[in-house]
Each structure stands twice: as structure tokens, then as C-alpha cells.
Amino acid sequence: MPNDATAYKRRTFLRKVGAGAGVLLSGAPLHSVIAQSAGQNAAPALVTSERLRPQMTSGVMSGDISRDKAIIWSRADRPSRMVVEYASNENFHNAQTINGPIALSSSDFSARVDLGGLPSGQTIFYRVRFQDIQNPAIYSAPQSGSLLIPGGGERDITFAFSGDEAGQGWGINEAWGGYRIYETMRRFKPDFFIHSGDQIYADGVLEKEVRLDDGTLWQNLVTPAKSKVAETLDDYRGNFAYNLLDLNKRRFAAEVPFLVQWDDHEVRNNWYPGQTIGAAEKRYQQRDLSTLAANAKRAMFEYNPFRIDPSDPERVYRMFNYGPLLEVFMLDERSYRGPNSQNRQSALTQDTAFLGAAQLRWIKQALLRSRSTWKVIASDMPISIVVPDLNPDVPQGTFEAWANGDNGKPRGRELEVASLLKFIKQHDIKNVVWVTADVHYASATYYAPDKAQFTDFKPFWEFVGGPLHAGTFGPGEIDRTFGPDVRYVSIPSDMKQNRPPSELLQFFGVGKIDARSKVMTVSLHDVDGKDLFKVDLHPEA
Template sequence: MHLNQAVYLLSSFVVPMGVFSQELPITTTDVFIQSGEVSADSVVIMARCNSEEESSVSLFLNGEVQQEATVTNETDFTISFKVERLESNVRYTYSVQCTAISTAEARQEPLNSMEGSFKTAPAADDAAPVSFVWVADLAGQGWGRNPNFEITSVGGKTVSGGYVVFDTMEDLGPDFALFQGDMIYADNAIPASQEIPTGGNWTNNPTKDFVAVTLDDFRHNWKYNHGDEKMQSFLAKTPIFVQWDDHEVTNNWYPNEILVDPLYDENTPANRLYENSLRALYEFNPIEEGSSIFRSQKFGKHLEIFFLDFRSFRDPNPENEAPEPSAMMGDEQLQWLKDGLSSSNATWKILSSHDPLGIVTGGEGDRDSFGNESPEILGREHELKDLLAFIHDNDILGVVSLTSDVHFTAHVNMDPSRAEGGFTDFKPLDEYVIGPIHAGSFGPNFMDTSFGAIYEYELGPLTLGFERWANLPPSEFRLQSFGHASVDEDGNLTIKLIGIDGEVKLEKKLSPEVSNGGSNPSGASSMVFSHFIPLVSLFLLVLN
């Protein structure tokens, strides 16, 4: 979620929908590929024939044809293949070939993708080490693909042009990546030039001069980001798990909302945008058709990740400040999560979400996550209370939350000893917050105190002396970040919050014996800071 104030920065750049600049092409790749949803014995491989012709598509695995299909404009020339009966914890190579079919059905010269690779998950009882990254917030607030953007990594490597974060992450060689949400900004334009608040101008080339309404509009947003060469290289080597947040549709949306934003026609139903966005999400990402955004996946003996959908089943945002309970996950998803946590034998049970549990987001009357700036338990916090009580009552260990959304970096600890909402029967819970990877930076935000949440670490514009809502670009790379997590053979979990230049901002090591680090986790963890960032008290109204 982002500031309503930031919207005005973009409104002047909105022109008729569906128009891209011609200075640079959106993509130079003949065939786009990516993999995802890796399990111990399967993977989903997605491809797009960028010639945009009806084509025969062949999927090669380790050099042999596995599956074939035909793509048309019905799916914007995209296709996803599910490959099964694979071996666990093995790296495979793959490629995709598109052969255009002319009106006379004469075969044309085939177009070939780059070679991709993926590694299947370890078997459920295998204590093999696993590592992954988690990311969010790409090309928001007008900061798009800048061919002149350049950083020097902490290792001395110069990275130039476009989404440099993907080069940094690729060098780490993660087994997979979590794309938590806001991986497009369908409601944000990307102008040719945008003023940097601290001085100078940011250049976008290509541009994206529209907000998304139609199915093709949403598809174009994915094509814009997928056209970045560094992102393409990362995706070809790293399987992903895709979630979503609001900007895949529009800012802070909820089901059945009637939009009053001037970016849209009067009384535009959010559900219309939602339907188009969801279809584009499934077309342009390696997600099995018919599968749910909320699901879980085991990665060997020590790790299970629960991918949550905090967007599709929520009650209206204004209800989040009422005394009565309101939904964030909804009954079905909440029960699924409880069942999964209670039956999991993994050492670590990761909650992957696109909205934080304790940080306040959204303005008054539009609180977009659980927090609502009141110490009382209100609205969606009743659902969070239910979940925390379940974890406590069933003595479920090893629960850690990884999240994003707020455009600053943080480590948050929730502890019953500090809870102000009158409910204390819950285990301490740690939450690690990253982002943006390439968008405007804001915050840090006010913290809701109902469940005793505090910042153990925070890094945003305000902590470095800028305005809280500065909307600083990726060139202020100290404030752009992603997360990295790894589990070793003994079940020790290491979490790092890393800048897009590779600088480790925070490193925390957790042993499996004490999985829910509290206020004083006695020997359970060690923490490393790359530098000291002073904590700042936050008591101002947040419009995030």
C-alpha cells in the first residue's frame, strides 16, 4: 500500500490507456520463460511467444521435448506447463521453442528462449539446506526502467540499467523466490521523466502512460516488467511463488468496493478490475490454472511456507476500525491455515504475506492491514487474535512472519508482555519486513500496540533524516531492500534484510530450540547489524 498523497504525483502523467513509448522496446526477447511452484516432484513452467503470432510451443527438459501446445491471442500468447514425476532436490535445465503458424499453416523458423533452470524441493524428510529470497514493490510511484540507473555493489561490481536488484539477488543463487505482491503497479503511470525530491530527474525508458482497466491493460503491466533483462535472467534461473497485493489491481482495494479515485471513470467497480487483473496474473506467472493464491509448500524437513492471500477475502477497509470483528483472510483461509500449522512437522513454519501484522497502513477510514492505530482490538485484529491464540493453545513452534508492502525495512517483534489490547495468551512472534525492491520509499509507519508490537530495527526515509513521505527513488538505494532466508542441515534459520547493492542491513540467526524469539530470547538468536540506525518514535497519522 502506498500513500494517497503519492497519487497526485502520477495523475498529471495519465494519458489514453495502452500507449507505450517507442524510445526503447518493451522487450528484446523472442521467448520469455520462467518457472515456479516447485515441489519435490513437480514444477510449473510459463512461457510467452513474444512474436505475438499463433504458435506451436515445445517445452524441452534436459534437452528432450516434454510437452507441446498451441498459443493464441486468447491468452496473449502465454502458456503454462506443469511437469511432474521429477526427482527431489535436483537441478533441471529447460527451454521453450515457439514456431509461428502462418495462415497457410506453413512452418516458420522457430524462436528459442534462453536456457532456464530450476531446482526441485528436497523430499519432506530430507534435512538438505534451503535458501530463498522474498521481494515486493516493483516499478511503483513513477520509478520505472531507467537505462541510466547504476549502482556499485558492496563487492565492487557495477550494475547498470533497469531493475538492478535482480542482478544482486541472482548472485546469491537462491533456490527460489517469493514474489509477495505489488510486482506491478497497475494504477501507476511511468512517465518519461520524474523529478527526484532530493534533486535531479529520473528517466524512464520505456514508459507506461496509463492506468489499467481492461484485461490488455493489466497484461501490458506484466510485459513492461518482464521486459527488463535483469529480471528475465533472474527468472530463468530462479523458480518463484507468486502472491499479490493491492497494486496488481488498484491502491488499497477490497472486494465490492466502488472506486471514487479520479484515475477511473465514476463509480468503477473494483471487482471489474479484480477479474481482469487476476486473469492476467495467472497468464503471466507460473501458477497452475485453478490453483489458489493461498497454499503451502514443504521444502525438506525443516521448512514449510504458507502463502497467504490477504486481499481476496477481506471485508471493507472502513470496517477495520469498528469494534466488531471483520475479515482479512476469511473463515475458509483461516481454518486452512490453522489446520496446516497444526499438522506441519517442519522446524520452521513461515507465514508469507503481503501485509504486515502490526504496522499500521492506510489512512483513517481506509486501514488496509490488521493495524488500526488503536490499542484496542478492533476489526481485523479479532481474526489475528484468533490465529495467535490458536498457535499458543496448540503450542505450535517455529512460526515466523515474512512480509513487505510498506516500502521500508524493519524487524518487528510482537510480545504479550507489551500487549495493550487486553489479550496476552499468545507466543512472541517476529516479523521481517522488506521493500521496496524498485519503487518509492516511505516511512517508517506508526506501530499498532494491541499485540505489543515494537520495532527491533527500522530503516526508512525518516530514520535517515528525510521526510516520512519523501517518495525517494531507487537511486537512494540505501532505502531499497529484499529479504534472504536460509535453513541449514541442523535446522538453524538465518534471516537477512539486504539492500539492493548487496549490503546486509540486518542479520538474525535463529536456532530451532527457540523458534519464536521474544523480548529476551536467551541464547535463541544472534543479531548482526551492518550499521546502526537510530530508532525514531512514530506518533503521526499514517496515510499509507
């Protein structure tokens, strides 16, 4: 973990702002803290009643950080203007102020500011307020955060990765401590966090109580949006808002920038574009998946610190440069895929698309242009773990991920993987590492050509994190096409499925790049931070 003075000052600052800044440290129940949080800072003199002030009940977040840029995100409860102050010191001496956009109902009162020209390699302290539109003299209480701008290559880089949040009926249980894994990850002091998808379970309804195997009760915090499957835009918004009720996540988000992608449960289990929900699924009135996906993507953009590309405002795949040590490439394996099928086609077509032709070209060229030592590809699904599509409205033998389970030469979606891996070898692109989630257990796999059916690639590692806070499943069947050598699995092979968070089988990964040696150490951890697996990856010269 970093122990430099900058990191120490950053966290000292966040402890000082404490509960009054929305980086809530108390153990009070969520409902009472949320009601009081904005009132714990001194209000402007003109304010005589807390109810007159805009409220910020979702905290603050930063994300999409690259070189000298960062997105700052927050949300109000009424029409109001986002105002961001930021400085390179915790006292906000010589702070700059940006009057940001007006948060309106059209964005569910969320807003973001894209900061530019930030100093390389420095910690930025920021605080957010919302100015009332009707009475500009009235502001919300400020909420504060911090972030580190990459650059220079003179300090270590630490990042965390995981996915899968609030799934299989396991929501925020205040008595258990909420989303405890976020507090554990925070203690590792990552410079950023890769959320590998399934940020929400839009198709997962929460019950107030779930009886566990030992007879005790798991008690969920339940909101109207989590009491039904998501169909409308407001339903999806409510799912994203739900996770930000958790104090651990809000404190983490104020301190650690997010890089996010999506997978299936942001919309509906195993969905693909153009799909229609079949008659066997009774919970949905809206059965057109393209409509549901449009609502989900809009809510996802509203509730995350995405930097929207004006030339392609629907785009999820993107890259982030962290200087000479690291570049991160975020994939989108939902928006351009063909239908889930038996996945055994012999040629690349739209039916075999997983990334799609345009995104496949993009990732190849982006890797080719990269001059960073390490290239981390964030994939929302693993390469060799077989993921069957078991929805009742699809035929048996249908597959959801890359692998098709036949252990043979690449076919179907595996053709895209083969094309990318061959390109990396042909152009001698060095030090490519994959991180992912989705399967609800952690693993570490080394891919070796001498064990593969397809051999035209350079050896590489893939690390799986998750779930953050959801049911634990697996382990999955392994497809041998690309020579996977599974070095670690975090759960027993005979485990009962859908284990609750209380059994502590929740997982995340940490990557740390040593600035001097350029060695990347990747480790896997459980919800309490215990070391489960660790490997040092030495860079290829």
C-alpha cells in the same frame, strides 16, 4: 550463499546459454536487445528470415515448486505451441520433451507446462521453444533456465523475499541499470523467491522524465500500458509485460523460481471487493472495482507461473512443501476482505474479514498438518504497521491493513490475527515466521506476549522487505496490540517520502536454513546487497 557443486554447475550452464537463451547478460539498451534476443541462437535450417520465427520477448520463468513439481512459463508473440525440454544435466543428455499447450491470444500468448515426477534434491535444466502453428517446421530460438527441486533435507535452503515493483512513477531506467535489485538478489543464489505483492502498479502512470531533488532527470522506459491507469484486460496485461522488459528480472526469473501473491496495486490502491471508485478519482472510466479486479487477476495468472487449482481456479492462497526443513504458506489478503473501515468491530463478521473464514480455517489446518521444522507465512501486509487508507473516496480514519492504531485489545481485522495466533499456541505449532512487504521499507519485529494487550500466543518474528523498485516511504506508526518489539528499521524516522531508487533505499530479505543445525538466519539487505540486519533463529524443539 550456497557453494555446492550443483549450484556452481547450474550457474555455469546459465552463463553458457547467455544472451541467446533470453537470460540476457549484455548491457545493451532494452529496445535493441529485445529486438535481437531471439535471433542470437542458431535457427533451424529451414528458417531463412528471423521475422518468420515466433519471438519470446518476456523470457522464461519457473515457479510454484513443491516436492516433485514445477511450473515452467513463457510467452510468444503469436499463436504457437510451447515445447519444453528438461533434464538433470546441463547438456540435456536423455532430456525429456513435453509438447505443451498452444499459446493463443486468449491468454495473451502466454503458456505454461506443469512438470511432475521430478527428482528430489536435484537441479533441473530446461529450455523452451515455441512451434509455429502455420508452419510446424519453424521454431523460436530457445530460451533456457534452471531450478532446484526441494527434498531430502540434506542441503541448506536459501530463499529471498520482497515486493513493490514499478511504483510511484519509478519505472525502468536503462541508464541507471534497470531493476538492479534483481541482479543483487541473484548473487545470493536463492532456491526460490517470495514476491509478496504489488507486482505491478496498475494505478501508477509513468512519465518519460522525472526531475530529482538534485536537478538531474530520472528517465523511464514508457509503454502505452504504463501511460494510463489500467482498466481493461489488455491494460493489466501490459503492466505485467512491462516488468519483464527488464533484463535483470528476466535473468533472475530464469534462474530463481517465483512464489507470488497479490496486494492492492495489482488492481488499484487500497481496493476491496465490491468497492466503487468515487467521483473524486477522475482517471477511471470503469469504476467498478470487482470488474477491475477480475481483469487484474486474469492477467496476473497469465503472467506468472501459477499452478491453477481446477477445483478453485480463482484461488491465490496455497502452500509449498520444501521437505523436512521448510513449508511456505502464501496468503491472499485481497480476495475475501471486507470493506476498509475504522476497523474497530468487536466480533468477527464479514465486515472484519481480511483472510475470510475459509482461508483462516485453511491456514490453521495447514500449519497443524505441517511436519517441517520451519513454517514461513507469506503475508502481503504486515501485522502491526498501521496503514491508513488515504484514498480521496473513503472517510478519514479508515484503515487498509490488519492494525487499527488503537494499541488496545484486538478489534476489527485484528480478531483474525488473534484467532490464528491463539490456535498456533493451543496446538503448540513451532517455528512460525512471517515475511511481508507493502510498506516500502524494511524492518524486523519480534512479537512478545509480555509486551502485548493480547497475550495468548507464542513469540514470533515478522520481517518486512521492499520496495523492489518503487518509491521508499515510512516508517509507519506501530500498533501495540500484539506486543511488537521493532528491532530494526531501514530508513530514518524523518525521511522525505517517495525517495527514488537512485537513493538506494530499496530492500529485500534473505532466509537461510542450515540443514545440519536447522537454524534459520534471516538478513535484510539494500539494493547493493549490503547487510543491514541479521538474526539467527534457533528452532524450538
